[in-house]
Amino acid sequence: MASSFGVIRAGLLGAALCAGLVAGPQLAKAEDTFKFGGVFTLSGPASFLGLFEEAAVRLAVEQFMKGDCIVEAVPPQPCEGGGLKIGDKVIPIEWTAYDDVSEDKKSIDAVIRLVEQDEARAIWGPRMNSALLSAASILDPQGIISICAICSSPAMTVGRKYGHDITDTGVIEKHGMGEFIHETPERLAEHGIDPALFDGRKKLGFIGRNELYTVHGSIGWQEAVEKGGGRYEYQHDWAVLYPFGTTDFAPHVAKLAEQDPDIVLMDAYIFPDMLAIMNEMKKQGLNYETGEIILLGNDVLMLQIFVDVAKDQGINMSSGYVWGWQEHNPAQDEATLARVEKYVPIYNAKYGDTEVGNSSPFDRGAYDAAIWFLYGVQASGDHTDNDKIVEAWRNLKINGLRGPTNEFFTRPDTGEKTGQLFATEYIIGVADEKVFYTGISYRDELFYGPYVYGDKLPK
Amino acid sequence: MTAFAQQLIYGASYGMNLAVAAAGLALIFGVYRVINLAHGQLIMLGGFVAYVVATQLGTHFFVGFFAAMIVMGLLSIVLENAVFRFLQRRPLTDQLLASLGLYMVLGTTALRIWGDFEARPIAMPGEDWALTAGEIRIDGARLVTIAITLVLFASLYFVVYRTHLGRTMRATAQGEETAALMGIKKRRVAAIVFFLGGALGGAAGAMLGALFNVRPDMGFQPLLMALVIIIFGGMGSIAGSIVAGLILGILYNLTVFYVGSKLGDLVPFLVLLAILMIRPQGLFGLPDRNA
Numbered sequence: 022m023a024s025s026f027g028v029i030r031a032g033l034l035g036a037a038l039c040a041g042l043v044a045g046p047q048l049a050k051a052e053d054t055f056k057f058g059g060v061f062t063l064s065g066p067a068s069f070l071g072l073f074e075e076a077a078v079r080l081a082v083e084q085f086m087k088g089d090c091i092v093e094a095v096p097p098q099p100c101e102g103g104g105l106k107i108g109d110k111v112i113p114i115e116w117t118a119y120d121d122v123s124e125d126k127k128s129i130d131a132v133i134r135l136v137e138q139d140e141a142r143a144i145w146g147p148r149m150n151s152a153l154l155s156a157a158s159i160l161d162p163q164g165i166i167s168i169c170a171i172c173s174s175p176a177m178t179v180g181r182k183y184g185h186d187i188t189d190t191g192v193i194e195k196h197g198m199g200e201f202i203h204e205t206p207e208r209l210a211e212h213g214i215d216p217a218l219f220d221g222r223k224k225l226g227f228i229g230r231n232e233l234y235t236v237h238g239s240i241g242w243q244e245a246v247e248k249g250g251g252r253y254e255y256q257h258d259w260a261v262l263y264p265f266g267t268t269d270f271a272p273h274v275a276k277l278a279e280q281d282p283d284i285v286l287m288d289a290y291i292f293p294d295m296l297a298i299m300n301e302m303k304k305q306g307l308n309y310e311t312g313e314i315i316l317l318g319n320d321v322l323m324l325q326i327f328v329d330v331a332k333d334q335g336i337n338m339s340s341g342y343v344w345g346w347q348e349h350n351p352a353q354d355e356a357t358l359a360r361v362e363k364y365v366p367i368y369n370a371k372y373g374d375t376e377v378g379n380s381s382p383f384d385r386g387a388y389d390a391a392i393w394f395l396y397g398v399q400a401s402g403d404h405t406d407n408d409k410i411v412e413a414w415r416n417l418k419i420n421g422l423r424g425p426t427n428e429f430f431t432r433p434d435t436g437e438k439t440g441q442l443f444a445t446e447y448i449i450g451v452a453d454e455k456v457f458y459t460g461i462s463y464r465d466e467l468f469y470g471p472y473v474y475g476d477k478l479p480k
Numbered sequence: 481m482t483a484f485a486q487q488l489i490y491g492a493s494y495g496m497n498l499a500v501a502a503a504g505l506a507l508i509f510g511v512y513r514v515i516n517l518a519h520g521q522l523i524m525l526g527g528f529v530a531y532v533v534a535t536q537l538g539t540h541f542f543v544g545f546f547a548a549m550i551v552m553g554l555l556s557i558v559l560e561n562a563v564f565r566f567l568q569r570r571p572l573t574d575q576l577l578a579s580l581g582l583y584m585v586l587g588t589t590a591l592r593i594w595g596d597f598e599a600r601p602i603a604m605p606g607e608d609w610a611l612t613a614g615e616i617r618i619d620g621a622r623l624v625t626i627a628i629t630l631v632l633f634a635s636l637y638f639v640v641y642r643t644h645l646g647r648t649m650r651a652t653a654q655g656e657e658t659a660a661l662m663g664i665k666k667r668r669v670a671a672i673v674f675f676l677g678g679a680l681g682g683a684a685g686a687m688l689g690a691l692f693n694v695r696p697d698m699g700f701q702p703l704l705m706a707l708v709i710i711i712f713g714g715m716g717s718i719a720g721s722i723v724a725g726l727i728l729g730i731l732y733n734l735t736v737f738y739v740g741s742k743l744g745d746l747v748p749f750l751v752l753l754a755i756l757m758i759r760p761q762g763l764f765g766l767p768d769r770n771a
Contacts, residue, residue: 064591231742261741266700268692271490272736272744279483279737292599293693304610304619334601 055105055404057082058117058141060131060156062148065123070171071148075118076377077170077384078145080368081391082116091364092389094396095418095426105399112404114395121147128152132159142407143168143394150174150233157181164407168394170387173234178440180477183411185429185440187390189348191234191288192241196467197346197446198286198317199245203252204461212459214450215341219284222315225255226282228273228298229289231262237472238288244470253284267294274301282307285314290321292330299336309342318345323449325456338451346446349382350424351458357424364388364422382423389421415440432474439474482615487733493622495729496629497687501702502709502721503636504680510716511653511673514564515572517579519681520703521586526552526685527694528590531600541604541690545628548682556678557671565670583703590696604690625687632683633722636676640718649673653716701745705732708748712755714765723763727751 059078062071084090088102099106104113117139119131128147135141136159143166147156153169153176160167161183169177170187173194177186189197202225206216227242229235239260246255259280263273277285285307289295295318302309302316309316321327323345328338353361368380368388377384397414398404415438418428430443448461471479505519526548534544563582567575594600606620640646651659652669660666688698709728713720728748736744755762 064588068591263736263741264701264745266697266704267744268688268698268701269490269494270692271494272487272733273741275483275487275490275733276737276741293695296599296601297692304617330599334599 054113054115055398056115056117056139056141057143057145058119058135058139059145060119060121060128060135060147061145062123063120065121068123070383071121071146072377073381073383074145074148074171074387076372076375077368077387078391079116079118080371080384081388081395082114084367085392085395086114090392090396091360091367092392092419092421094393094400095420098396098399098417100392100396105395105404107399107402107404117141118145121149121152123149125149125152125155129155129159132156136160136163136165142166142404143398143410145169145391146172148172150176153177153233157184166394166407166410168390170390171383175237175472175478176233179472179475181440183407183440185394185414187393187442188386189442189444189446190241190473191238192244192470192472193444193467194319194346194348194446195238195241195286195288196245196248196469196473197448197463198344199242199248200446200463200466201344201346201448201461202245202284202317203249208461212461214459218315218341222283223252223254224280224282224284225253226277226280226285226314227255227260228277228285228287229260229262230267230291230294231264235260235262235288238286240472241470242286244472248469270294270297270301271305274298274305274307277302278305278307283314284317285309286317287322288319290319292321292327295322295327296331296334296336299331300334303336310337310340312340312342314342316343318343320345320347320349320449323347323451323456328451328454328456332454339454341450341452343451345449347382347449347458348423348444348446349386350445350462351447351449352460353424356420357422360420361385361422385422389419389423389427393417393419393421393427411440430468430474434474441474443468483737484734486616487737488730489616489618490622491730491733492726493618493626493729494733495726496626496722497684497691497725498702498705498709498729499722499725500629500632500680500687501684502706502713502725503633503718504677504684505706506710506713506716506718506721507636507640507680508673508677509710510718511649512560512564512568512670514568514575515579515707516559516564516677517576517703518559518582518586519579519677519706520699521583521590522552522556522678522681522699523685523688523702524590524694524696524699525555525586526682527602527689527698528594528600528685529682530686530689531602531694534602535600541602541686544602545683545686548686549679550682552682552685553675553679556674556681559678560670560674564674565667587696587699594696600689600694602686602690602694607690621691625691628683628687632680633718636680636718639676645672704745705729705748708752710762712751712762714762717762717764720762720764 061075062068088100090100103111121128128149135144145168148171153174166183168185173191175190178184202219210216227239239257243255243257246253261273261277307314365380397417398410400417401409401413403409415429418426421427428443429438430441431438445462445464448459449456450459501523508516529551530544530548533547534541567578604621606624609620611618648664648669709724713724731747732744735747
């Protein structure tokens with residue numbers, strides 16, 4: 022028995038020595054490359070989000086290496102191919118991505134693997150909001166840059182030196198809806214919306230799946246109501262948050278109906294959930310087709326494909342009582358359109374026959390964010406110092422596929438650049454079964470409260 | 481009072497669907513002594529078969545419904561032959577792990593084939609009308625599923641308690657070796673039991689899919705509920721499945737409505753804990769004489 026242990030110990034010692042011999046050259050090599058990793062949801066229930074994101078980031082890295090970045094930094098940064106231009110050197114980018122299979126534990130396993138085995142200096146993801154805080158506790162103490170373009174959680178940036186959210190959050194979105202419901206009749210009329218749309222409506226409701234994104238969204242919804250100074254009533258405690266895997270939505274909608282809301286914000290983003298809730302709402306007296314309630318929803322509700330699917334199920338979203346938002350500017354300027362026209366064929370040629378399909382706002386946002394980050398690394402002048410990278414990146418803007426001069430939000434109280442995209446929300450409606458942009462958008466007025474910027478997330 | 485009555489109706493309707501799902505699980509456990517976690521995915525796949533046949537091929541709901549029952553019954557026989565017959569005399573943990581593996585394989589396969597983004601409706605008789613009494617309403621589609629459930633249970637009762645086939649199943653459940661000595665073919669009984677269990681899973685999937693859309697994760701909550709139902713009702717008891725399904729469905733709805741939307745899933749597990757402490761054999765089960 023003792024000799025067996027001896028053999029095992031000798032073997033372990035040998036393995037450790039071998040690992041040590043190999044580790045030396047690897048660390049030296051790390052100086053000559055920029056290691057960039059990602060954790061994406063590529064399979065499982067939420068994969069439709071991660072697949073777009075991963076495809077776009079991978080394409081962005083490839084385009085950067087080829088010297089064909091399409092989008093431009095402000096002030097300008099070179100994109101000459103071969104990698105990052107740091108001083109007179111060209112540093113190749115090493116890209117590694119893992120699938121979290123829509124599971125929190127796998128997300129964290131992948132983060133640990135990227136940190137410990139792949140030695141990534143910056144990590145894209147994890148996307149799943151429920152894994153964000155755990156990932157932050159691993160990444161932040163080590164000063165590893167964390168990036169996400171489809172996360173939607175304040176946990177990505179609030180109180181975090183290295184966290185970056187290159188999209189809006191559930192809170193910012195709800196602030197946008199809050200601004201909309203407080204609009205003056207004159208401004209509504211100016212944009213072709215019934216000026217009496219919100220007249221006589223007082224009580225608000227909220228329904229969504231029980232997850233961090235919607236919990237924060239409901240809190241943002243309450244903040245928006247408080248900001249409005251008492252025109253509406255809503256408390257976070259009223260939120261109807263159904264569990265993951267819910268099949269029968271009847272009792273959840275019944276609970277919502279019991280509150281007798283005049284306006285309901287449905288913060289679901291999985292088609293079958295949304296359709297089941299909308300069908301049940303009509304049955305239980307929360308009818309958005311006849312104006313018993315106004316139904317507000319997110320950017321998934323306002324996708325044309327969703328409106329089409331809903332129509333097939335007998336749901337009419339063109340009643341004038343269904344509104345939502347998009348983060349992507351529906352009215353692009355010429356320069357942006359030219360960039361999009363160059364990008365879309367490249368994306369479609371690469372992914373058109375795969376499950377990621379043709380280009381959409383989801384992949385374009387992620388592409389912008391990835392190139393923007395790589396420009397930021399270049400701008401820092403030192404790809405081995407994450408503090409310098411963060412500072413340089415946050416002070417750089419980008420003329421991207423989503424529009425000109427995308428920038429990070431500056432805290433008004435301290436003047437610091439945060440890692441949160443200074444996102445705009447565009448109000449969208451549905452008429453004649455087609456989604457349309459109302460011409461109303463918000464940005465500066467959305468950025469308030471501790472969930473948008475603060476030193477840590479409130480409990 | 482109206483709200484309470486309405487929740488009773490919703491809960492009873494959902495509970496009946498869950499009872500069908502649980503009956504398949506209970507039947508297989510009652511005769512074969514295997515807990516088949518992959519049953520949740522048979523429910524989901526049953527929904528997809530019904531969707532493909534009824535919606536995509538443009539046939540009637542009942543054509544899709546029976547197709548779901550037959551295909552899932554046959555798939556269940558395949559699973560018995562390929563996996564479960566090797567596990568019958570193995571420890572419970574082996575059975576659970578193997579069936580959990582099957583659950584994941586079937587779920588991932590469905591996701592790869594169909595994805596999760598799209599909604600897949602199945603047109604169902606009764607979906608355009610409802611019975612109303614004052615402020616209480618009962619959707620026609622829910623009534624149809626309740627009627628189907630009652631027919632399924634009556635048929636199952638007839639097969640199990642009024643036919644020679646049922647006697648062979650019950651004899652095998654009581655003593656496999658004794659039954660074999662009496663000339664009952666074990667493999668044949670296993671095939672029939674798995675077929676019926678799978679078919680009930682397929683039926684539950686077709687009904688749940690028609691009521692709430694078909695989706696790759698639709699087997700998860702019914703599976704959890706079905707596991708509690710078979711313990712609550714008494715392991716292997718079909719009558720127990722019906723009663724426990726009804727109680728659990730109603731409790732789930734009342735909890736969501738009166739206590740909190742986030743707490744609905746807590747109820748089955750509180751019931752499970754209570755049952756295990758107070759009456760471990762379940763409502764209709766007999767005490768374990770070996771204990």
